Every structure is written in C-alpha cells, then in structure tokens.
Amino acid sequence: MHGSEVALTCRMQRPRRRISIHGLVLSSLLVFVRPSFCLAQRRSEAVRKSEVSSPVVALLTARSLPSDLELGGELAGAPPGETRYITREQLLALPQLSYRVTDDTNFAGPTEVSGVSLAELARHLAASPKQDMTVAICDDQYRANFPRAYVVAHDPVLVLKVNGQPPSGWPKDTEFRSDMGPYMISQPKFTPSFTILGNADQPQIPWGVVRLEFRDEKAVFATIVPRPHRARDQLVQAGYRIARQNCFRCHNSGNEGGTKAQHPWLVLSAWATAAPGYFAAYIHNPQSNNPQAKMPGNPDYDDRTIAALEAYFRTFSTPCQPRREKP
Numbered sequence: 469m470h471g472s473e474v475a476l477t478c479r480m481q482r483p484r485r486r487i488s489i490h491g492l493v494l495s496s497l498l499v500f501v502r503p504s505f506c507l508a509q510r511r512s513e514a515v516r517k518s519e520v521s522s523p524v525v526a527l528l529t530a531r532s533l534p535s536d537l538e539l540g541g542e543l544a545g546a547p548p549g550e551t552r553y554i555t556r557e558q559l560l561a562l563p564q565l566s567y568r569v570t571d572d573t574n575f576a577g578p579t580e581v582s583g584v585s586l587a588e589l590a591r592h593l594a595a596s597p598k599q600d601m602t603v604a605i606c607d608d609q610y611r612a613n614f615p616r617a618y619v620v621a622h623d624p625v626l627v628l629k630v631n632g633q634p635p636s637g638w639p640k641d642t643e644f645r646s647d648m649g650p651y652m653i654s655q656p657k658f659t660p661s662f663t664i665l666g667n668a669d670q671p672q673i674p675w676g677v678v679r680l681e682f683r684d685e686k687a688v689f690a691t692i693v694p695r696p697h698r699a700r701d702q703l704v705q706a707g708y709r710i711a712r713q714n715c716f717r718c719h720n721s722g723n724e725g726g727t728k729a730q731h732p733w734l735v736l737s738a739w740a741t742a743a744p745g746y747f748a749a750y751i752h753n754p755q756s757n758n759p760q761a762k763m764p765g766n767p768d769y770d771d772r773t774i775a776a777l778e779a780y781f782r783t784f785s786t787p788c789q790p791r792r793e794k795p
C-alpha cells in the first residue's frame with residue numbers, strides 16, 4: 469500500500485499566532501523585567517531566518533517501501549506521538565555529509581561514509597528545538613540515545629551510503645556477520661567527551677536502525693533520574709550517568725529505554741538490592757554466569773564504578789527515609 473503524502477510545513481512557516489492585548493501587556497512586562505529575553509528572541513529570529521530556505525519534507529503516513537525509515541516522537545506537522553515515514557530518496561535529497569572513518573568498530577578498516585547528520589535531521593523533522601534528543605531504535609529493540617551534548621560533541625550521522633553503496637552493498641557487521649541496514653549511525657571521529665569513574669563516554673554506533681524518535685531529553689530520562697531523597701549523593705549521580713548511557717540502551721523503565729534485554733529497571737534494582745554479588749558479576753562478565761548471555765561485559769569497571777551502579781539502582785527499591793525533625 470502506498471502511503472498518502474502529508475505536506476509537512478517547516479516550523480518557521482507556520483502562521484504566526486495572533487497576539488492578544490493580554491499577551492502584549494505580558495510580553496512588554498517581560499521585556500521590562502528581563503532584558504536578556506530580547507537578546508534570546510533576536511537570536512531565535514536569526515535561527516528562523518536561516519531555516520526559511522530549508523526544503524519542505526513531505527512525510528508519509530504509511531510505509532511505502534521496506535527501506536522507508538519510521539519516524540516518531542514529536543514531528544513537525546504531525547500530532548505528538550504519531551508515526552510517519554521518510555523514504556531513502558527523501559533522505560538523500562537532504563544536505564549530505566561525507567567523510568572517511570577509521571575508528572568505527574562496525575567496519576573492518578578505513579571506510580567512506582555519507583549521510584545526513586542527526587542535527588540536520590532534527591532541524592528538518594522535529595516539531596521544535598525542544599526535541600533536543602534523537603532516539604534510534606533498532607530491529608532488536610536496542611535503543612541508542614543521542615542527547616544534545618552527544619550530538620554537539622560527536623556530530624553523529626545517519627548513514628545512507630558506505631563506500632558509495634546502498635545497504636545491499638554494505639559490509640556485514642564484524643561480530644555477527646549480519647546485514648547492517650536499513651540504517652546505521654556513525655560519526656567522523658570519536659573522542660570520549662567525559663569519564664565517570666571507570667566508565668568513559670562510549671561511541672553510540674547502532675546498526676539495524678529502523679526508527680528515529682525526536683524527543684525531549686528530560687521527558688525520556690524522567691523515569692530513571694535518581695529518586696529525590698538520594699539525588700544529591702555523588703555516587704548515586706555517577707551511577708545514574710553511567711546507567712543512562714550504557715544500561716538504558718537495552719533495559720527499559722516503563723515505555724522508555726530499550727527492551728532488548730527484557731529485564732526492566734526494577735528487576736535490575738531488585739538484583740542490586742538483594743544480590744549485589746550477582747549484580748556485580750553480571751555487569752563485569754555476563755558469560756561467567758550464563759554462557760548464552762547476550763549482554764556485553766564491562767571488564768574495565770572497577771569496584772567503585774560497580775558500587776556507583778549498585779547505589780544508583782538500589783534507590784529504586786529503597787523506600788524514602790522519613791525526614792528527621794529538628795530537636
């Protein structure tokens with residue numbers, strides 16, 4: 469079935485909202501009390517002007533080809549949460565970035581890659597700059613998260629061509645010899661941008677990507693932020709930041725996070741609380757417990773890194789401490 473085309477107007481082409489008298493009074497008050505507001509508005513005018521030239525992308529309401537990329541989250545011109553599709557041809561018509569990559573472990577050697585940067589895609593497809601995170605969902609329900617800080621630091625790219633070839637001509641993945649299409653994400657060069665205890669920033673390079681979501685980072689992470697009664701504990705915060713980048717790709721919390729593992733956050737919390745030895749051993753080397761384990765090990769995590777993860781996951785099982793009254 470061919471999907472009917474839905475014209476997607478870029479956000480800057482939406483009719484301006486009429487301003488009521490109340491709105492005028494309120495905004496002049498705001499200008500009066502917050503001079504920095506003017507500056508911010510001028511800056512966003514500038515952004516809007518530069519975006520006016522971007523092409524209008526007509527997304528599809530139904531899949532037209534197996535190679536279409538599914539889109540979700542909050543999309544420009546679509547009600548929040550609705551799914552749309554974009555064709556490979558449409559993606560190829562957007563501004564392309566080409567580079568030679570030498571450090572992407574999905575490729576056996578130096579490889580020519582081209583595609584659309586995630587920042588560029590979000591500018592064309594997300595409902596507004598509030599969708600500051602792109603989530604890439606793979607056919608096995610692994611999810612790679614690209615928060616704003618990651619995009620700024622590493623400039624990830626939705627890959628459309630590898631050595632000039634479409635997905636049918638791509639090399640197989642180095643570990644499982646599987647097809648890496650229909651889409652994958654790569655970046656020109658990866659230099660870790662942070663280290664927390666024994667965990668360095670890890671390259672997010674998913675393949676088998678079938679869906680992208682444009683989301684508000686705060687909303688996605690809301691279900692896994694440390695509970696308020698422990699939020700100031702530094703070890704808990706460190707565990708949170710590690711889990712957010714590592715574990716959340718395969719372990720879900722409600723509707724957020726990957727479901728590849730099929731063991732949600734509260735199950736991990738139960739293990740961290742009731743059997744910390746098993747929890748630690750599984751994180752280090754899952755295959756030592758379970759020869760069939762699909763989870764990759766983290767042999768470089770030292771005791772303190774494991775302690776941070778344990779402290780963080782335990783917060784979901786520990787009841788809030790009653791506040792102590794002053795004597």
Ligand code: HEC
Pocket residue numbers: 710711714715716717718719728729730731735736739746747750751754758760761762763764766777
């Ligand atoms: C690439 C996917 C992936 C990532 C990333 C991942 N896991 Fe897992 N995890 C799995 C899978 C799949 C299982 C189910 C058993 C298996 O195949 O290993 C699992 C199982 C587990 C178990 C055993 C649960 C049980 O009920 O026996 C623990 C504990 C665990 N993971 C903790 C973690 C923690 C903590 C992190 C982050 C530091 C993490 N995992 C990151 C995929 C992952």
